Amino acid sequence: MTISEAQERARSARKDSAGPRRTELLDAAARCFAEHGYDHTSVETITTRAQVSRATFYAYFSSKDEVFRAITEQVCTQFLDAQLVVNVEATEPIEVIGATTRAFADAVFANGALVALIEHRAGVDPTIGALWSQVRIRLRRRFTAFLEGVEDRGEIDPCAPLWRIVETLSDALLIGASRLADADHDAREQFVADHIAIAERLIGFTR
Template sequence: MTTSEAQERARASRRESPGSRRGELLAAAAACFDELGYSGTTVELIAARARTSRPTFYAYLRSKDEAFLAVTEQICARLEATQQLDDIESVPPLTVLRATTRAFAEAVFASGSLVSLIDSRAGLDPVVGEVWSTLRHRLNRRYAHYLTGLAPGTIDPCTPPDRLVVMLGDSIIRGAARLGHASAEVREQFIDDQIRMMERCVGIAADAPPRADGAHPDAAVT
């Protein structure tokens, strides 16, 4: 076995061990990428943020690129979780659409500038691009599937659902990412505006103010 192969096996073993240093390194990497951007972040800065050393970083991760990919996968998992609702069939469509719109925007906000950075890196790094495009495809497919499955007359979308969901998703991702470090008041106004736009585009009656929904529950919108 070569030294390189032994290192890879050791990394794999550490990666799967619960409560490993790898999680701390990824949290530090996410903070560095958020604050300094991709080019401004280095392995040394990540290690320092995690209060460890460069050799320890390489014991768990091959490179800055691998750290960014792992952070991307974590962010994607959080965004996908926003399409979760209990008893979806018994929840009014307006409640579902408002709750998922709010949850998705809040998840983007919670990641600071990382979603914007991921969206940008996706065009430069094929591996990040694959992870990001796969997530976007799954989210859009589920959203469109939900809209097309509603009873006739429930909604009157301004354009076919498969195109509409891409437009709505792009609007939230680009807008919320731009406001990643804005004030709570500005973020709330953005969410309200996105909900109202969604209602108009989907063609569903706005029978109550967007903020009346409260927190959303958990299970898949499919």
């Protein structure tokens, strides 16, 4: 086994362990990317923010690209988890819409400028593009499948095909919430309330 192969195996083991040092590096890198953008963030920028050596960085990540992919994976996981905040079998559909809309908006608010940066990198980095596309497709499919069940029970009268409504709502929520990442609490709350009201109208709850 070569030295580089041994280093890569060690990095993989540390990634799987998800220890506190790796988490600290990810948090520092996320702040750097959000503040400075992708091009103006370097490994040195990240290590300075995290107060660690370059050797420590390379013990966990092979490059700036790899740490950005790891951050993207974290954001994607947060977005998927936002759809699981309630038990859909035991919750009224209209309440599910409200709870999941708020949870998804909060996930976007929490990631601020990273969302726009991931959107941009998805267009130039095939790996990021695949990750971002996959999570958005999964989110839409879950939402559509949920609404199809509600429609089958006669509880909604949608104004357009469900897949189109879901596409419109998810894009509007992602873009709108990312623009308000630095807004005050009241502005965020108003956005969420307005988006829920729009969703209810488009979906067409009958009761």
